[in-house]
Amino acid sequence: MQSDTAGSWVPVALSSDLPALAVMPARIASETVALWRSASGRATASADRCPHRGMRLSHGFVRGEALSCIYHGWSYAQGGQCLKIPAHPGLTPPETIRVVTYAVAEQDGVVWAAAGAPAGEPPRLNGFAPLRSVTVDAAIGFIEAAAGVGMNADGFLSPADAPSGLCLLLSDQGAGQTLVHVLIGQDAGPSARIAASRAVEALRRRAEALSTEGAGA
Amino acid sequence: MNKIGMIDEWYPVGLFSQLDPNGRDTWLMGEPIRVAIDGEGNPLVTGGNGRVLAVCVRYGHVWASLGKPDHDLFPIPEADQPGRRLVEVGVVRVRCSPLRAVENFLDIAHFPFVHTDILGSEPHTEVQNYKVEIREEEDEVWATQVKFYQPQAAKSASGGITTEYMYRVPAPTCSVLYKTCPPRPSEWDVITLFVQPLFEDVCDVWPWMALYDDDTPMTDLIHFQQTIFLQDRSILENQIPTLLPLDPGMEIPTRADLTSVAYRRWLKRHNYTYGAQLVAQ
Structure with a gap:
């Protein structure tokens, strides 16, 4: 289990699920962040709370290189400082108004983020490529039990009975949920990709059934 | 609390x-x-x-x-004026603090972003200075001379106008809004927010209106107000923390938020803290 992810890289999303000008909620350990991509393509993870009125920034909108809160339009730079308060257009926001931002790295089609200062680069996918992400209503332990194999230190898991060339990258979401990034060999064709997707769907159902049984026991 | x-x-x-x-x-x-x-x-x-x-x-x-x-x-003298349409909007359940629901009602700076192209629109985002006071005799919070540009201020408005508002908080979970009345410039439309606190983090909002508007069908008046409140609900259910922070530090007010600042101060002074969060907690 990832008991302490402070300072370690967490795979928060697939690059393809975060197009330019999009914002989405994501979790790093116990923190919820607003993950967003600017017009120029740069991904940023900001604390998911506007310091003005506490609104979730993951409900906001991206314009240019800034993330704006949906409530009053306060906008924040990739570095976290407040750039604009629309109610007072002539005012330069004080330096003290800012949101926390997290380290972000993007490679092999995965967006990684970290609370604290991560040591080194995120793990490489080594010939795998992202297929899709699935949220599973079960903690990592139930997914390991359903897959018949444990997750390694980097969060990778290769299900025992799945088609070869399938690998899962797991991220604990708290509250008994796990974000599963499905990875497949870079050269996999359409039929292998469909088979992999179905295998993960079956695995998800088994893990959720185990979780329900576990909760009922 | x-x-x-x-x-x-x-x-x-x-x-x-x-x-x-x-x-x-x-x-x-x-x-x-x-x-x-x-x-x-x-x-x-x-x-x-x-x-x-x-x-x-x-x-x-x-x-x-x-x-x-x-x-x-509390009295609303305008409610008894002849010729007004009294509009029972119904109820909207919101998973938020009853105090946050009132505070949102007192806020105009969110109009361009939450009620886009209805109560506000970019680039008309500036909040001009207005007056806020706690009227000691009535023991109410009042904000006056509040002005804002609105593309469609009311169902009876056609085209954008600068609307003037007065806000009143006569009870901890109630607010009365007086607003420029397009068909009768000498009168104010009355729009209220009556909030039933079910729990500290769940409330039923009962908006009610007393308007000079003989033309708009009742259904449209109700729909207009419900549209506005459903837009507000998407905000109110996503604020952190759920309870309204009464002590400074958790949130950052600006000049546009002076009504909210006065409301929080008035709540704290009276120990109106059901739905509030204090630093001591």
Whole structure:
């Protein structure tokens, strides 16, 4: 289990699920962040709370290189400082108004983020490529039990009975949920990709059934 | 926080026009209550242990108190002016602090972003200076000379106008808004927000209006107001923390938020803290 992810890289999303000008909620350990991509393509993870009125920034909108809160339009730079308060257009926001931002790295089609200062680069996918992400209503332990194999230190898991060339990258979401990034060999064709997707769907159902049984026991 | 400081206040618990002899079960500050009509056509509100609560009927709604109110419900003199349409908007349940629902109602700076192209639109985002006071004699929060550019201020408005507002907080979970009345420039439209605190983090919002508008169908007036409140709900259910912080530090106000600052100060002064968060917690 990832008991302490402070300072370690967490795979928060697939690059393809975060197009330019999009914002989405994501979790790093116990923190919820607003993950967003600017017009120029740069991904940023900001604390998911506007310091003005506490609104979730993951409900906001991206314009240019800034993330704006949906409530009053306060906008924040990739570095976290407040750039604009629309109610007072002539005012330069004080330096003290800012949101926390997290380290972000993007490679092999995965967006990684970290609370604290991560040591080194995120793990490489080594010939795998992202297929899709699935949220599973079960903690990592139930997914390991359903897959018949444990997750390694980097969060990778290769299900025992799945088609070869399938690998899962797991991220604990708290509250008994796990974000599963499905990875497949870079050269996999359409039929292998469909088979992999179905295998993960079956695995998800088994893990959720185990979780329900576990909760009922 | 507890409800002690707010227990002797009046709260809306339903529309008088929709009372039912069988009663409707709801909550008031965590206590299960039943709102019914008796054989003589009077509202009957009973608490969790069957005790009969103090009630009154005003502004289309039944009001009840869990304690012993030593004052009448606040007056809205305009409500009795002849010629106004009285609009019972109904109820919107919101998973938020009742105090956050009122504070949002007092806020104009969100209009361009939350009520886009209805109550506000970019680039008309500036909030001009306005006046805020706590009127000691009435013991109410007032904001006056509030002006904002609105693309469609009311159902009866066609095209953008600069609307003037006055806001009033006469009770901890109620606000009365006076707003420029497009068909009658010498009068104010009255739009209220009556909030029933079910729990500290769940409330029923009962908007009510007294308008000079003889033309717009009632259904459209209700739909207009419901549209606005559903937009607000998407905000109110996503604020962190859920409870309204009364002490400085958690949130950052600006000049545009002076009504909110006064409201929070007034709540704290009166120990109106059901739905609030204090630093000490």
